[in-house]
Amino acid sequence: MDTEKLFAARLRAARARPYLATALFAMHVVESSRVPTMAVDRQWRCYVSPAFVDRTPEEELASVWVHEVSHLLRDHARRGDLAMRALDLDGPGDRLRINLAADCEINDDAFGDGLVEPAGAIYPKTLHLEDGQLMEDYLRQFSLGTRYQHLVWLECGSGADGLEREWEFGPDGPDGGHGLSDQERDLVRFRVAQGILGNPGRAPAGWRRWAEEAFHPPQPWRQLLGAAIRSTLAAAGAGEDYSHGRPARRSSSLPGIVLPSLRRRPPRVTVVVDTSGSVSDSELGTALLETAAILHAAGGRRESVSVLSCDAAARAVRQAADGSGWALIGGGGTDLRTGFATALKRRPAPDVIVALTDGQTPWPSTPPPCRTVIGLFPRRFPRTRWNMEGDPDDVPDGPPDWAKVVTLG
Amino acid sequence: MTSSASASPQLALADQLLALLRESATEPRQDLQIEALTLAVAADLPVLLWGEPGIGKTAALTQLAAELDLPLTTVIASVHEPSDFSGLPVIGDDPAVQGVPLAPPDWAVRLVRQGRGLLFLDELSTAPPAVQAALLRLVLERRIGSLQLPPGVRIVAAANPRASAADGWELSPPLANRFVHLDWVHDAQVVVRGLGGVWPRAELPRLDPERLSAAVEFARRAVCGLLTVRPELTHRLPSAEARRGKAWPSPRSWEMTMRLLAFGSAAGSSREVLSLLVRGTVGDGPGLELLAAMDRMDLPDPESLLAAPAAAVLPARGDLRQAVLDGVVAAVRSRPTLERWDSAWALMARALESCPPDVLVVPVSTLASLRQDDWEVPELINRFASAMRISRRAERSAALTSAGAGRR
Numbered sequence: 114m115d116t117e118k119l120f121a122a123r124l125r126a127a128r129a130r131p132y133l134a135t136a137l138f139a140m141h142v143v144e145s146s147r148v149p150t151m152a153v154d155r156q157w158r159c160y161v162s163p164a165f166v167d168r169t170p171e172e173e174l175a176s177v178w179v180h181e182v183s184h185l186l187r188d189h190a191r192r193g194d195l196a197m198r199a200l201d202l203d204g205p206g207d208r209l210r211i212n213l214a215a216d217c218e219i220n221d222d223a224f225g226d227g228l229v230e231p232a233g234a235i236y237p238k239t240l241h242l243e244d245g246q247l248m249e250d251y252l253r254q255f256s257l258g259t260r261y262q263h264l265v266w267l268e269c270g271s272g273a274d275g276l277e278r279e280w281e282f283g284p285d286g287p288d289g290g291h292g293l294s295d296q297e298r299d300l301v302r303f304r305v306a307q308g309i310l311g312n313p314g315r316a317p318a319g320w321r322r323w324a325e326e327a328f329h330p331p332q333p334w335r336q337l338l339g340a341a342i343r344s345t346l347a348a349a350g351a352g353e354d355y356s357h358g359r360p361a362r363r364s365s366s367l368p369g370i371v372l373p374s375l376r377r378r379p380p381r382v383t384v385v386v387d388t389s390g391s392v393s394d395s396e397l398g399t400a401l402l403e404t405a406a407i408l409h410a411a412g413g414r415r416e417s418v419s420v421l422s423c424d425a426a427a428r429a430v431r432q433a434a435d436g437s438g439w440a441l442i443g444g445g446g447t448d449l450r451t452g453f454a455t456a457l458k459r460r461p462a463p464d465v466i467v468a469l470t471d472g473q474t475p476w477p478s479t480p481p482p483c484r485t486v487i488g489l490f491p492r493r494f495p496r497t498r499w500n501m502e503g504d505p506d507d508v509p510d511g512p513p514d515w516a517k518v519v520t521l522g
Numbered sequence: 523m524t525s526s527a528s529a530s531p532q533l534a535l536a537d538q539l540l541a542l543l544r545e546s547a548t549e550p551r552q553d554l555q556i557e558a559l560t561l562a563v564a565a566d567l568p569v570l571l572w573g574e575p576g577i578g579k580t581a582a583l584t585q586l587a588a589e590l591d592l593p594l595t596t597v598i599a600s601v602h603e604p605s606d607f608s609g610l611p612v613i614g615d616d617p618a619v620q621g622v623p624l625a626p627p628d629w630a631v632r633l634v635r636q637g638r639g640l641l642f643l644d645e646l647s648t649a650p651p652a653v654q655a656a657l658l659r660l661v662l663e664r665r666i667g668s669l670q671l672p673p674g675v676r677i678v679a680a681a682n683p684r685a686s687a688a689d690g691w692e693l694s695p696p697l698a699n700r701f702v703h704l705d706w707v708h709d710a711q712v713v714v715r716g717l718g719g720v721w722p723r724a725e726l727p728r729l730d731p732e733r734l735s736a737a738v739e740f741a742r743r744a745v746c747g748l749l750t751v752r753p754e755l756t757h758r759l760p761s762a763e764a765r766r767g768k769a770w771p772s773p774r775s776w777e778m779t780m781r782l783l784a785f786g787s788a789a790g791s792s793r794e795v796l797s798l799l800v801r802g803t804v805g806d807g808p809g810l811e812l813l814a815a816m817d818r819m820d821l822p823d824p825e826s827l828l829a830a831p832a833a834a835v836l837p838a839r840g841d842l843r844q845a846v847l848d849g850v851v852a853a854v855r856s857r858p859t860l861e862r863w864d865s866a867w868a869l870m871a872r873a874l875e876s877c878p879p880d881v882l883v884v885p886v887s888t889l890a891s892l893r894q895d896d897w898e899v900p901e902l903i904n905r906f907a908s909a910m911r912i913s914r915r916a917e918r919s920a921a922l923t924s925a926g927a928g929r930r
Contacts, residue, residue, distance in 0.1 A: 117908060120880035121915035127880075128916060138840035138881055172919045229923055291838060296797040300817060301841065303810040328806045340766070344651075 114144050114163035122174035126182075129175065129227035132308045132316050136182045139301045141291040147280035152270030153181045154281040155190045156292025157301075160270060173231040176224055180231070183219040184273040186302055187323060189248060193275035196249055206257055211274040212267055213240065214251035221245060222319040235264065245319070302327055334521045338400075338488055339407045341517045345465050345484045346380050346408075379417045380464040382408055385452040387470035388422045396490050400469045400521055404488070419459075423452030449474040453481055469521075472512055480515035487516045546716070548585065548723035553712065555704060556724045557791065558798040559586065559678070562702045563640075564727055565785040567778050567803075568661050568677040570646065570698075573706030578713065579680045582706070583642050586724045592640040592676065595629050599657060599679070600648040607656035609667020626667035638674030647681035647693055647767070654697050661700050680706075693767035695759060702778065703769045703802040727789030734788055741783035745776055748815045755808045771804040779803045779812070821846050824853040831868035840881045847873060847885035854889065860897050863889070871902045879909040880916075887913065 119142070127134040140153070145160040150169075152160045159181055166174065184190075193211040197203070202210075216235040221244040224230045237244050240255045271277045286292050293301070309316045309324035316324070384404055386397060401420075408418050449470060454477075456466055464483055471490040489512060512518045562569045563586065571579050580596070587594035609624025633639050643657065661679075664671040679701065681693065712722055749756055760770045769775065782799045785791075793813070801809035821842065827834045827850055837843050847870065854866045866889055874882055886906050893899070 116878065117912055117915070120878045121912040121919070123878075124880040124883055124912055125916035125919050128920065135841045138844055139842075140840070142878065171915065172923045175916075175919065227920065227923055293839070294794060296794045296813070297839075299797070300810065300814055303814060328810065 114161065115166050118171055119161060119166050119174065122171050123178050125172070125175040126178040126228070130179055132305060132312070132320070133179060133182055133186070135304050135308070136186055136301050137178060139293065139297075140182060140185070141293075143282070145280060148270070149268050151177050151181050152268055152278075153185055153272030154270050154277070154283075154292075155272055155275075156282070156284060156286070156294075157185055157272070157298060158282060158286070158292055160280070169231075172229045176228045176231045176234075179223055179228060180216075180219055180234070181269065181272075183223060184215060184269055185298070186305055187215070187218065187248075188302070189215040189218075189273050190271055190275040192248060193273070196252055197275070200252070205276065208274040208276040209264075209267065210252060210255070210257055211248070212269050213255075213264060214248045215273050216267070216269070217242065217251045218246070218248040218319075222317045226317075235267070239264075334488075334519060335403055337519045338403060338486075338521065339410075341486045341519050342404070342407050342465075342467060345486050345517065346382070381417045381461060382419075382465045382467060383456040383459070383463040384418065384420045385423050385449065385456055385466060385468045385470075386420060387449065387452075387468070387474065389471075389473070392471050392490060396522065397469065400488055400490070404467055404469065419463075421452055421456055423449060423455075450477050453477045457481055457483070468516075476513045480513070485516040487512045487518045488521050489518055490522060491520050546719045546721055548589070548721050549715075550725060551712070551715075551722035553709070553722050553724075554792075554794050554798060555706060556582065556586075556722060557727075557795045558704055558802075560724045561727050561785055561789065561791060561795065562704075562782060562799060563590070563676045563678065564789075565781050566673075566676060567781065568679065568701050570701035570703050571678065571680045571706040572683055572703060573680065573708075575682055577706060577708045578716075579706050580642070580644070581716070581721070582724075583640065583678060583680075585721050586678075587640045589724045590640065590726060592638055592674075593636055594640045594642060595633055596642045596644055597629060598645050599643045599653060600645040600650075602649070602653060604652045604656035607653070607660050607666060609669075624667035626669045630666040630669050630671075633675055634669050634672060637672045639676075641671075641675055641677045643677065643679040645681070646679045647683075651694065654694055658697055658700070661697070695766065695770065698767055699770060699772050699775055701769075702782070702799060704798060705802075727785065727791065729785070729788045730790065733790075737784045737788035740787050741780045744783055744812060744816050744819060745780045747819070748812050749776065751815075752811065755804075755811065758808070760805075769802055769805045769809075771808040775804045779809075817842070818845075821849070824849040827869055828853060828862055828865045831865050831872060834869055834872055836869075836873055836876075838876070840877060843873060843877055844881050844885065847882065848888075851885050851888045851892070855892055858892055858894065860894075863892060863897060864900055867900045867902060871905055874905060874909070879906075880912055882906070882909045883913045886910075 123137055127137050130137075140157050140159045143158050143160050144163060146162060146164070148160045148162045148165075150162060150165045154160070169177070189211070193208070193215070196211060197207060213235055217237045217240065220234050220236050224234075237246070237251065240251070242251060242254050271281055277283065282292065284292065306324040306327040309320055313321050313324075384401070386401060388397070405418075449468060452468070453466065456463055462483065465486070466481060466483060467486045467488065469488040469490075472487075559569055559571070559582070571582075573579050583596075584594060606627050609626050611622045612625045613622060614620040633641060643660075646654070646657070649657070659665055660671075661677060664675070664677075715721070755771050756776065757772045758770060760766050760768070779800055782803060783796065786796045786799065797809070797813055800812055803809070804812070821837065822835065824846070827846070836846055850866050850869055854862045870882060870886055870889065886909055890903075
C-alpha cells in the first residue's frame with residue numbers, strides 16, 4: 114500500500130481541520146482488501162483498501178479521512194442502533210439507509226475551505242433533500258428505491274451504521290489493543306469538542322452544534338417543561354402552608370395541644386403567552402396545549418389556571434374554565450413586563466407564572482414574588498423587527514436567571 | 523418460608539415448583555456497571571441507580587446483598603411520609619423533662635439491631651419533595667429519627683428517569699449531589715443467562731494492601747491537579763434544565779470522587795469503571811475533564827524519557843504519542859543543550875519504528891528548528907526523510923486544492 118500517500122493525506126486533513134487532528138491521529142490504520150474504499154469500525158480502526166489509495170488523488174483522500182473520522186466523532190454507530198430501534202427497522206437495507214443518511218449529515222458542510230469534494234460522495238441533494246439536518250431527520254425522508262441502486266456499493270463500516278462486518282476485528286481484535294475502548298472514544302470526542310468550543314471561529318456551524326450537544330444531547334422539551342412546571346408547583350410555598358383549619362396528623366400523640374397541619378390548595382397558575390408577530394400560531398398552539406395538559410396532570414384545577422395574551426400590551430385574561438379553548442389576541446411587538454405586571458395585579462395573586470415566549474422582549478428587572486417558568490421558543494437570529502425599531506446592535510438580553518427556563522422545540 | 527404440612531397437596535406441589543424456579547447460581551462475569559456499583563458500595567458512598575422500571579435493579583441489588591452477605595432492607599420511598607424518615611413524635615411521661623423523642627420505623631430499628639445491611643431506597647424520584655428533604659438527612663447524616671445507622675449499613679437508591687416516571691418529581695440538587703449516579707441498562711445476554719438460572723456475580727473489589735498509600739496519593743494528585751487549573755469546576759450548580767436532578771460538581775462530590783479514585787486505584791479497576799463512577803459523581807463535563815487530565819498524568823514524563831531514550835515506552839495511540847513527543851520538544855526548548863537535543867532525536871527515531879510517520883511531522887520539524895549553529899546534525903536524521911516527504915506532499919496537495927478552489 115502506498116502508505117506515504119495515505120499518511121500525507123491524513124496530515125493534509127489535519128492541517129485543513131486542525132480541530133479534528135486529535136481524532137484523526139487516534140485512528141488506527143488497518144490495510145484491508147475486503148473494503149471497497151475506506152471504512153471505520155466502532156473501535157476507531159480505519160480499514161483502507163490499497164487499490165483505493167492507488168487510484169484516488171491525494172487531495173480527495175484527505176477529504177475521505179475527514180469524512181470517516183466524522184462518522185466516529187458523531188457517533189453514528191450508536192445513533193444508528195437507536196434509530197433502528199426507534200423506527201423499527203431491520204436488515205442490511207436499512208443499515209445502508211443509515212449509512213446514506215449519516216453521509217448526508219457529514220457531507221453537507223464537511224468540504225470546501227481547503228478540502229475538495231471527493232468523487233462519488235453522497236450529499237443531501239443526491240437524495241433530493243435539504244442541507245443542514247441530522248442523520249435521524251434524513252433517515253425518515255427517503256427510501257431505497259431502484260433510483261438509488263447505484264449507491265449500494267457504499268460501505269463505511271460499522272463505525273458508520275452500527276452493523277458489524279465479518280472483516281472487522283471486533284472489540285478484542287487480533288491487533289492487540291489498537292482498538293479504542295468506550296472510555297477512550299469518549300475522551301477523544303470530548304477533547305475535539307472542547308477544542309471546537311474553545312475556538313469556535315474556526316469550525317463550521319455543523320461542528321459547533323455537534324460540540325455543544327456531544328455530551329449533553331438535547332432532551333425532549335415536553336418532558337423538561339413538565340418537570341419544570343411540576344417541580345415549581347410542588348415547591349414549598351406554592352399553595353402550601355400550615356393552617357389550623359384541620360387537626361394535624363400528630364394530634365393524637367399530643368392530646369391537649371392544637372398543632373397546625375400542613376394544608377395544600379391547588380396552586381394558582383397564570384400562563385402568560387407571547388402573541389407577538391414573531392411567534393407562529395402552530396408553535397403557540399403546541400406549547401399551550403402541552404402546558405394545559407401538564408397543569409391538568411399535575412393536579413391543577415381548571416379554575417385555578419388562567420391565561421393572559423401579551424404583546425406590547427397585556428390583554429384579555431381568561432379563565433381556563435370556559436373550556437372553549439383559549440383564543441389569543443395579538444400581533445406586533447412584545448413587552449412581557451406588562452404581561453408580568455398584569456398577572457401579578459390580579460387577586461388572588463398567582464403562585465406560579467408560566468411564560469411562553471420567543472424571548473425577544475425586555476424582562477422585568479426584579480424577580481416577581483412568585484415562582485416563574487419560562488418556555489422559550491428558540492430563535493437563531495435576533496428578530497429583524499427588533500433590529501429595525503432600535504439600535505441594530507441592541508440584541509435583547511437572555512431570559513433572567515431567577516426563572517426556570519426550558520427551550521421548546 | 524416452608525409450606526406447612528396442613529396445606530393441600532396441590533399447593534405443596536406448587537410450592538415445590540416455585541422453589542425449583544427460584545434456584546439459581548451465579549458466575550463471575552466482567553460487568554462494568556456491577557463493578558462500579560460494588561466499588562462505590564465498598565467505598566461506603568450512597569449510590570443512585572437510574573433505570574427504566576422492570577430492568578432488574580432490584581434483582582441486581584438482591585444479588586449484591588447476597589454476595590456481600592448483607593441483609594437487604596427495601597424501602598419504597600414514594601409511599602412513605604416525611605415523618606417515616608425523620609421519626610414520629612412520641613410523648614413520654616413528662617415532655618418538659620424528657621422532651622419528645624422521634625420514634626423511628628420498625629425497619630430502621632431492625633437495621634440498627636443487625637448492625638449491618640444494605641438499605642435499598644426504591645422509587646426515589648417519585649417521592650414528593652418533602653419526603654426527599656427528609657431523605658437528605660438519612661442519606662447524608664445516616665440518621666432516622668433518633669437512631670444513628672451503624673457504619674456497617676450501605677445505602678443504595680433507585681430512580682426512574684424522568685421520561686418514564688409520568689408523575690415524577692425532579693430530584694433536588696442537594697439530594698442529587700450526595701449520590702454516585704449510575705445509569706442502569708440491561709444487557710440482553712445477562713438477562714438471558716439469568717433467566718436460564720445463572721446470574722452474574724458481584725465480587726467485592728480486592729484492595730491491594732501494598733497500594734493503599736500510593737492510591738491515596740494518586741487520587742489527591744488527580745483531583746487537586748485538575749481543580750488547581752480549573753478552579754471554576756469546584757462548585758457549579760446545574761443551570762441547564764436538562765441537567766437538573768443529576769450529578770454536579772461541588773466540594774462534596776469532588777471528595778466523593780477522590781475516594782472512588784483511591785478505591786479504584788487500590789483495587790486495580792479499569793478506566794472504564796472509573797469513568798462510570800467519576801462521571802456519575804461530578805457530572806459528564808467535569809468528569810471527562812478529570813479523566814482527560816488523568817490520561818495526561820499517565821503519559822511518560824518528558825524529562826525521564828530524555829534521560830533514557832533507549833528504554834522509552836511510548837503510548838501506541840497516535841494522538842497520545844504526538845502529545846508525548848510535543849512535550850519532549852517543549853522540554854528541550856526550555857533548556858536546550860546538545861545532549862538533550864540528540865537524546866530527543868533518538869526518541870523520535872524510536873517512535874518512528876512503531877507509528878505512521880505523519881504523527882511525527884510536527885514534533886520533528888519543531889525539533890529541527892531548535893538546532894543551534896554549532897550543533898552537528900545527527901546521522902539518524904535521514905530516517906525522517908519519509909516524514910519530511912509526507913509533510914512536503916501534504917503542503918503541495920494543499921496548494922493544489924487552494925489553486926483549484928481559486929479557479930472555480
